[in-house]
Amino acid sequence: MQRTSFDQMPCPVARSLEEVGEWWSILILRDAYYGLTRFDQFAQSLGIAPNMLTRRLKGLCEAGLLERRLYQERPPRHEYVLTDKGRDFRPVLWTLFAWGNRHLAPEGESVVLTDPETGDAIEPMVVDARTGRPLAKGVRVVAGPAATPGLRRRFEPKTAI
Amino acid sequence: MQRTSFDQMPCPVARSLEEVGEWWSILILRDAYYGLTRFDQFAQSLGIAPNMLTRRLKGLCEAGLLERRLYQERPPRHEYVLTDKGRDFRPVLWTLFAWGNRHLAPEGESVVLTDPETGDAIEPMVVDARTGRPLAKGVRVVAGPAATPGLRRRFEPKTAI
DNA sequence: CAGTATCCTGTCCGATACTG
DNA sequence: CAGTATCGGACAGGATACTG
Numbered sequence: 055m056q057r058t059s060f061d062q063m064p065c066p067v068a069r070s071l072e073e074v075g076e077w078w079s080i081l082i083l084r085d086a087y088y089g090l091t092r093f094d095q096f097a098q099s100l101g102i103a104p105n106m107l108t109r110r111l112k113g114l115c116e117a118g119l120l121e122r123r124l125y126q127e128r129p130p131r132h133e134y135v136l137t138d139k140g141r142d143f144r145p146v147l148w149t150l151f152a153w154g155n156r157h158l159a160p161e162g163e164s165v166v167l168t169d170p171e172t173g174d175a176i177e178p179m180v181v182d183a184r185t186g187r188p189l190a191k192g193v194r195v196v197a198g199p200a201a202t203p204g205l206r207r208r209f210e211p212k213t214a215i
Numbered sequence: 216m217q218r219t220s221f222d223q224m225p226c227p228v229a230r231s232l233e234e235v236g237e238w239w240s241i242l243i244l245r246d247a248y249y250g251l252t253r254f255d256q257f258a259q260s261l262g263i264a265p266n267m268l269t270r271r272l273k274g275l276c277e278a279g280l281l282e283r284r285l286y287q288e289r290p291p292r293h294e295y296v297l298t299d300k301g302r303d304f305r306p307v308l309w310t311l312f313a314w315g316n317r318h319l320a321p322e323g324e325s326v327v328l329t330d331p332e333t334g335d336a337i338e339p340m341v342v343d344a345r346t347g348r349p350l351a352k353g354v355r356v357v358a359g360p361a362a363t364p365g366l367r368r369r370f371e372p373k374t375a376i
Numbered sequence: 377c378a379g380t381a382t383c384c385t386g387t388c389c390g391a392t393a394c395t396g
Numbered sequence: 397c398a399g400t401a402t403c404g405g406a407c408a409g410g411a412t413a414c415t416g
Contacts, residue, residue, distance in 0.1 A: 078409085143314055145314070147376060153227075179342055184337070198325050263390090270388085292397080
């Protein structure tokens with residue numbers, strides 16, 4: 055890897071980007087949530103070159119977000135299905151989706167999220183699962199149990215996100 | 216741009232990636248939330264090459280997430296401050312942070328989010344702002360007011376995310 | 377249909393040197 | 397201190413051809 059490796063980086067954001075930071079990966083995940091599982095479904099939906107699709111699918115499998123599963127013996131056919139880890143990434147997509155709709159839809163929203171039962175539009179918001187309170191400005195970032203001394207020093211001042 | 220342009224793509228996720236899809240951009244935003252505003256603060260925190268930092272800062276400014284502001288006349292000095300649009304991106308960082316902590320912290324969490332008042336750990340969760348109900352699997356994606364006919368066709372089947 | 381194999385280009389990115 | 401200028405390498409990504 056040419057980029058500085060963030061393998062031993064403490065920040066979970068940096069670590070996440072290490073796995074899904076590539077451009078196509080997120081769109082592939084999006085399509086996986088949409089229910090696509092097969093190579094050519096992704097290829098057609100994304101308009102991605104086949105070699106790149108192979109690369110990105112392999113990457114997502116190695117990162118443990120997708121699982122390559124044989125669904126037919128002869129001829130051998132594989133499908134790409136989300137793992138728990140991959141499914142758990144959906145909150146990121148939701149917030150990204152919402153942000154895009156808020157700020158990058160000059161001529162109106164072309165796609166919206168809705169409640170599957172009521173059909174009402176959904177407006178994603180992030181809250182604390184324990185208290186139910188919305189996360190607002192000033193969420194503190196502090197060194198955790200596995201922090202190194204240097205890290206503790208860095209997060210000693212009031213660091214917020 | 217060498218990549219397929221997603222300028223007229225309807226999906227807000229793709230559009231978002233157009234603006235913040237680059238690897239460093241997110242980390243710069245993260246540091247901006249941390250309170251950094253000046254060139255060399257970013258440079259030192261990220262260990263990024265100065266030319267890249269210039270490019271990414273310029274990109275974020277053009278995308279309207281950061282604003283370059285003169286804070287000193289002679290010699291001219293600029294600071295990079297978050298715009299509303301940039302601040303509004305924080306939910307994405309929160310969910311990314313949480314995902315990274317859940318899945319990429321083998322030796323324990325090195326950094327955690329806490330409530331600035333109580334000091335308790337925070338566990339980000341995405342809910343619908345209107346009903347307060349957690350978003351679960353099966354959030355529907357449907358064509359919105361500005362959708363083209365082709366788009367409507369695509370999202371006619373039950374598409375979820 | 378589900379990929380693999382090549383080849384090519386753009387550009388992300390790092391390293392370094394330089395400037396007001 | 398806050399950048400700009402230049403160079404070079406690695407690789408993401410595109411295009412196309414080919415295979416069981």
